[in-house]
Amino acid sequence: GESVGLHLPTLSVQEGDNSIINCAYSNSASDYFIWYKQESGKGPQFIIDIRSNMDKRQGQRVTVLLNKTVKHLSLQIAATQPGDSAVYFCAEGRGDTGGGNKLTFGTGTQLKVEL
Amino acid sequence: DSGVTQTPKHLITATGQRVTLRCSPRSGDLSVYWYQQSLDQGLQFLIQYYNGEERAKGNILERFSAQQFPDLHSELNLSSLELGDSALYFCASSVLGGGAGELFFGEGSRLTVL
Numbered sequence: 309g310e311s312v313g314l315h316l317p318t319l320s321v322q323e324g325d326n327s328i329i330n331c332a333y334s335n336s337a338s339d340y341f342i343w344y345k346q347e348s349g350k351g352p353q354f355i356i357d358i359r360s361n362m363d364k365r366q367g368q369r370v371t372v373l374l375n376k377t378v379k380h381l382s383l384q385i386a387a388t389q390p391g392d393s394a395v396y397f398c399a400e401g402r403g404d405t406g407g408g409n410k411l412t413f414g415t416g417t418q419l420k421v422e423l
Numbered sequence: 424d425s426g427v428t429q430t431p432k433h434l435i436t437a438t439g440q441r442v443t444l445r446c447s448p449r450s451g452d453l454s455v456y457w458y459q460q461s462l463d464q465g466l467q468f469l470i471q472y473y474n475g476e477e478r479a480k481g482n483i484l485e486r487f488s489a490q491q492f493p494d495l496h497s498e499l500n501l502s503s504l505e506l507g508d509s510a511l512y513f514c515a516s517s518v519l520g521g522g523a524g525e526l527f528f529g530e531g532s533r534l535t536v537l
């Protein structure tokens with residue numbers, strides 16, 4: 309069945325360093341991929357998305373890379389700040405002709421920013 | 424603040440009971456999604472409604488049901504509760520029904536079944 313998994317459960321980085329969070333997926337039929345950030349006690353918050361026909365997309369301090377050959381997705385955070393400490397989820401999604409929009413989430417990576 | 428409102432924030436109940444979780448989507452959003460987040464299963468998609476109609480179904484148990492009302496708010500009904508149903512239940516909303524699009528999540532309803 310479909311699965312989206314993360315390589316590392318916990319990532320610790322020094323403040324100011326760049327962070328790279330990885331994600332492997334298995335469903336090659338996905339239309340898009342999304343990264344979400346979830347802070348303690350809050351709901352997931354959208355960070356950035358990328359369509360399956362793209363290989364790179366940049367946002368503010370974040371870059372998502374998609375390698376469809378090896379079914380790998382990564383989130384790069386530049387100049388990591390303490391406020392970036394959270395659990396990061398990758399999710400893959402497919403729309404359907406009926407207007408359905410189903411996201412499958414990975415298990416999450418805990419990012420810890422050390423001062 | 425995502426604009427999605429969920430009530431109650433916390434709920435403690437006993438096995439065999441029935442509860443209703445409520446969600447008000449962001450103003451203007453037509454789609455509502457329900458997700459379950461537990462420690463061992465992560466975020467699991469349950470069901471999606473778009474403008475009152477069911478659009479997509481995930482791993483939702485038969486004991487669970489949902490609906491979206493004409494004013495677009497949604498309710499998730501959980502019945503014959505079991506210990507394993509203890510989890511965070513998130514509602515999310517989006518403008519559109521299908522394809523890529525940002526989902527805005529509420530802060531969740533934490534259900535504890537004793």
